[in-house]
Amino acid sequence: MKLIDSHCHLHLIDYEQLNSDMATVVKAAQTKGVTHMLCVATDFSEHEQLCAISEQFDSVSISTGLHPNESMTVKPDLQILSALASHPKVIAIGETGLDYYRDPSAQHRITQQAWFTAHIAVANKLNKPLIVHTRMAKADTIAILKAENASNAGVVLHCFTEDWEMASQALDLGCYISFSGIITFKNADSLREIVKKMPMDRLLIETDSPFLAPVPFRGKINQPSYVTEVAQSVALLKNMSMESIANKTSENFQKLFKLNIEGV
Ligand SMILES: [Zn+2]
Numbered sequence: 001m002k003l004i005d006s007h008c009h010l011h012l013i014d015y016e017q018l019n020s021d022m023a024t025v026v027k028a029a030q031t032k033g034v035t036h037m038l039c040v041a042t043d044f045s046e047h048e049q050l051c052a053i054s055e056q057f058d059s060v061s062i063s064t065g066l067h068p069n070e071s072m073t074v075k076p077d078l079q080i081l082s083a084l085a086s087h088p089k090v091i092a093i094g095e096t097g098l099d100y101y102r103d104p105s106a107q108h109r110i111t112q113q114a115w116f117t118a119h120i121a122v123a124n125k126l127n128k129p130l131i132v133h134t135r136m137a138k139a140d141t142i143a144i145l146k147a148e149n150a151s152n153a154g155v156v157l158h159c160f161t162e163d164w165e166m167a168s169q170a171l172d173l174g175c176y177i178s179f180s181g182i183i184t185f186k187n188a189d190s191l192r193e194i195v196k197k198m199p200m201d202r203l204l205i206e207t208d209s210p211f212l213a214p215v216p217f218r219g220k221i222n223q224p225s226y227v228t229e230v231a232q233s234v235a236l237l238k239n240m241s242m243e244s245i246a247n248k249t250s251e252n253f254q255k256l257f258k259l260n261i262e263g264v
C-alpha cells in the first residue's frame with residue numbers, strides 16, 4: 001500500500017521531546033507505507049531548512065509560503081515570495097489563506113487577504129498549486145479564490161473543518177479538499193458526514209503533523225506515519241478498502257501537484 005501525507009511540517013516536530021530525529025520519523029512513515037510527504041512552509045525563514053530537507057529525502061517535497069497566523073508586513077512582499085517560490089525543489093505555494101479564528105483586527109484581516117491574493121498571483125505565475133489554510137473565513141476565502149482564478153494552478157483546502165456548503169463551493173471551483181486526523185476525533189460527526197459526501201477524485205489526506213494527532217495517538221506529537229489512521233477512517237466512512245483509499249488519494253495528490261512519484 002502506498003500512502004501520501006499531503007501536508008506535514010517535519011521541520012516543526014520537537015524531536016527532542018519525541019526522543020527521535022527526522023530521518024527516523026521519515027523512515028517510520030515509509031515502513032508504514034507512506035511513500036511520500038509534502039512538508040509545508042509556514043514562514044519564509046524556514047526556506048533554507050526546507051530546501052535542505054528535500055535534498056536529504058527523496059520522499060519529501062516542499063512548499064513556500066507565509067501562514068496567515070504568522071506575523072506579516074502590511075504590504076505583501078511579492079519579490080521575496082516569488083524568488084523563494086521559484087526554487088526548483090518547491091512544488092507548491094503555501095500555506096496561505098485566511099484565519100479569523102483568533103478574531104484578528106479589521107486591519108489584520110485586510111493584511112491576510114492581501115498576502116493570500118499575492119500567493120495566488122505567484123502560484124498562477126509559476127503554475128504551482130496553492131495550499132490553502134482557511135478557518136472561520138468561509139465567504140472571504142471562496143470569494144478571493146474565485147476572484148483571483150486560483151484554480152488555474154490547482155488548489156487544496158487543507159485540514160478542512162468547515163461545512164458542506166463551503167466544501168461544495170470549493171469543489172465547484174475545482175479545488176481539492178484534504179482531511180486530517182480531526183476526522184477521527186469523537187466530536188467530529190459533522191466533518192465525517194462531509195467525508196462521506198466527498199467525490200473520491202478530489203479527496204486528499206494529511207497529518208498536519210506535529211499538530212492534531214489522530215485517535216489513538218491524540219495528544220501526542222503527530223508524525224507522517226499516522227496518516228494511516230486518517231486513511232483508515234476515510235476507508236470506513238466511504239466503505240472502501242484501505243488499498244483503494246491509498247491508491248485514489250495518492251493519484252489525486254500526484255495529479256494536483258504534478259508529480260510522478262516512483263512506486264506510487
Ligand atoms: Zn494550516
Ligand SMILES: [Zn+2]
Pocket residue numbers: 007008009040095208
Ligand atoms: Zn499546516
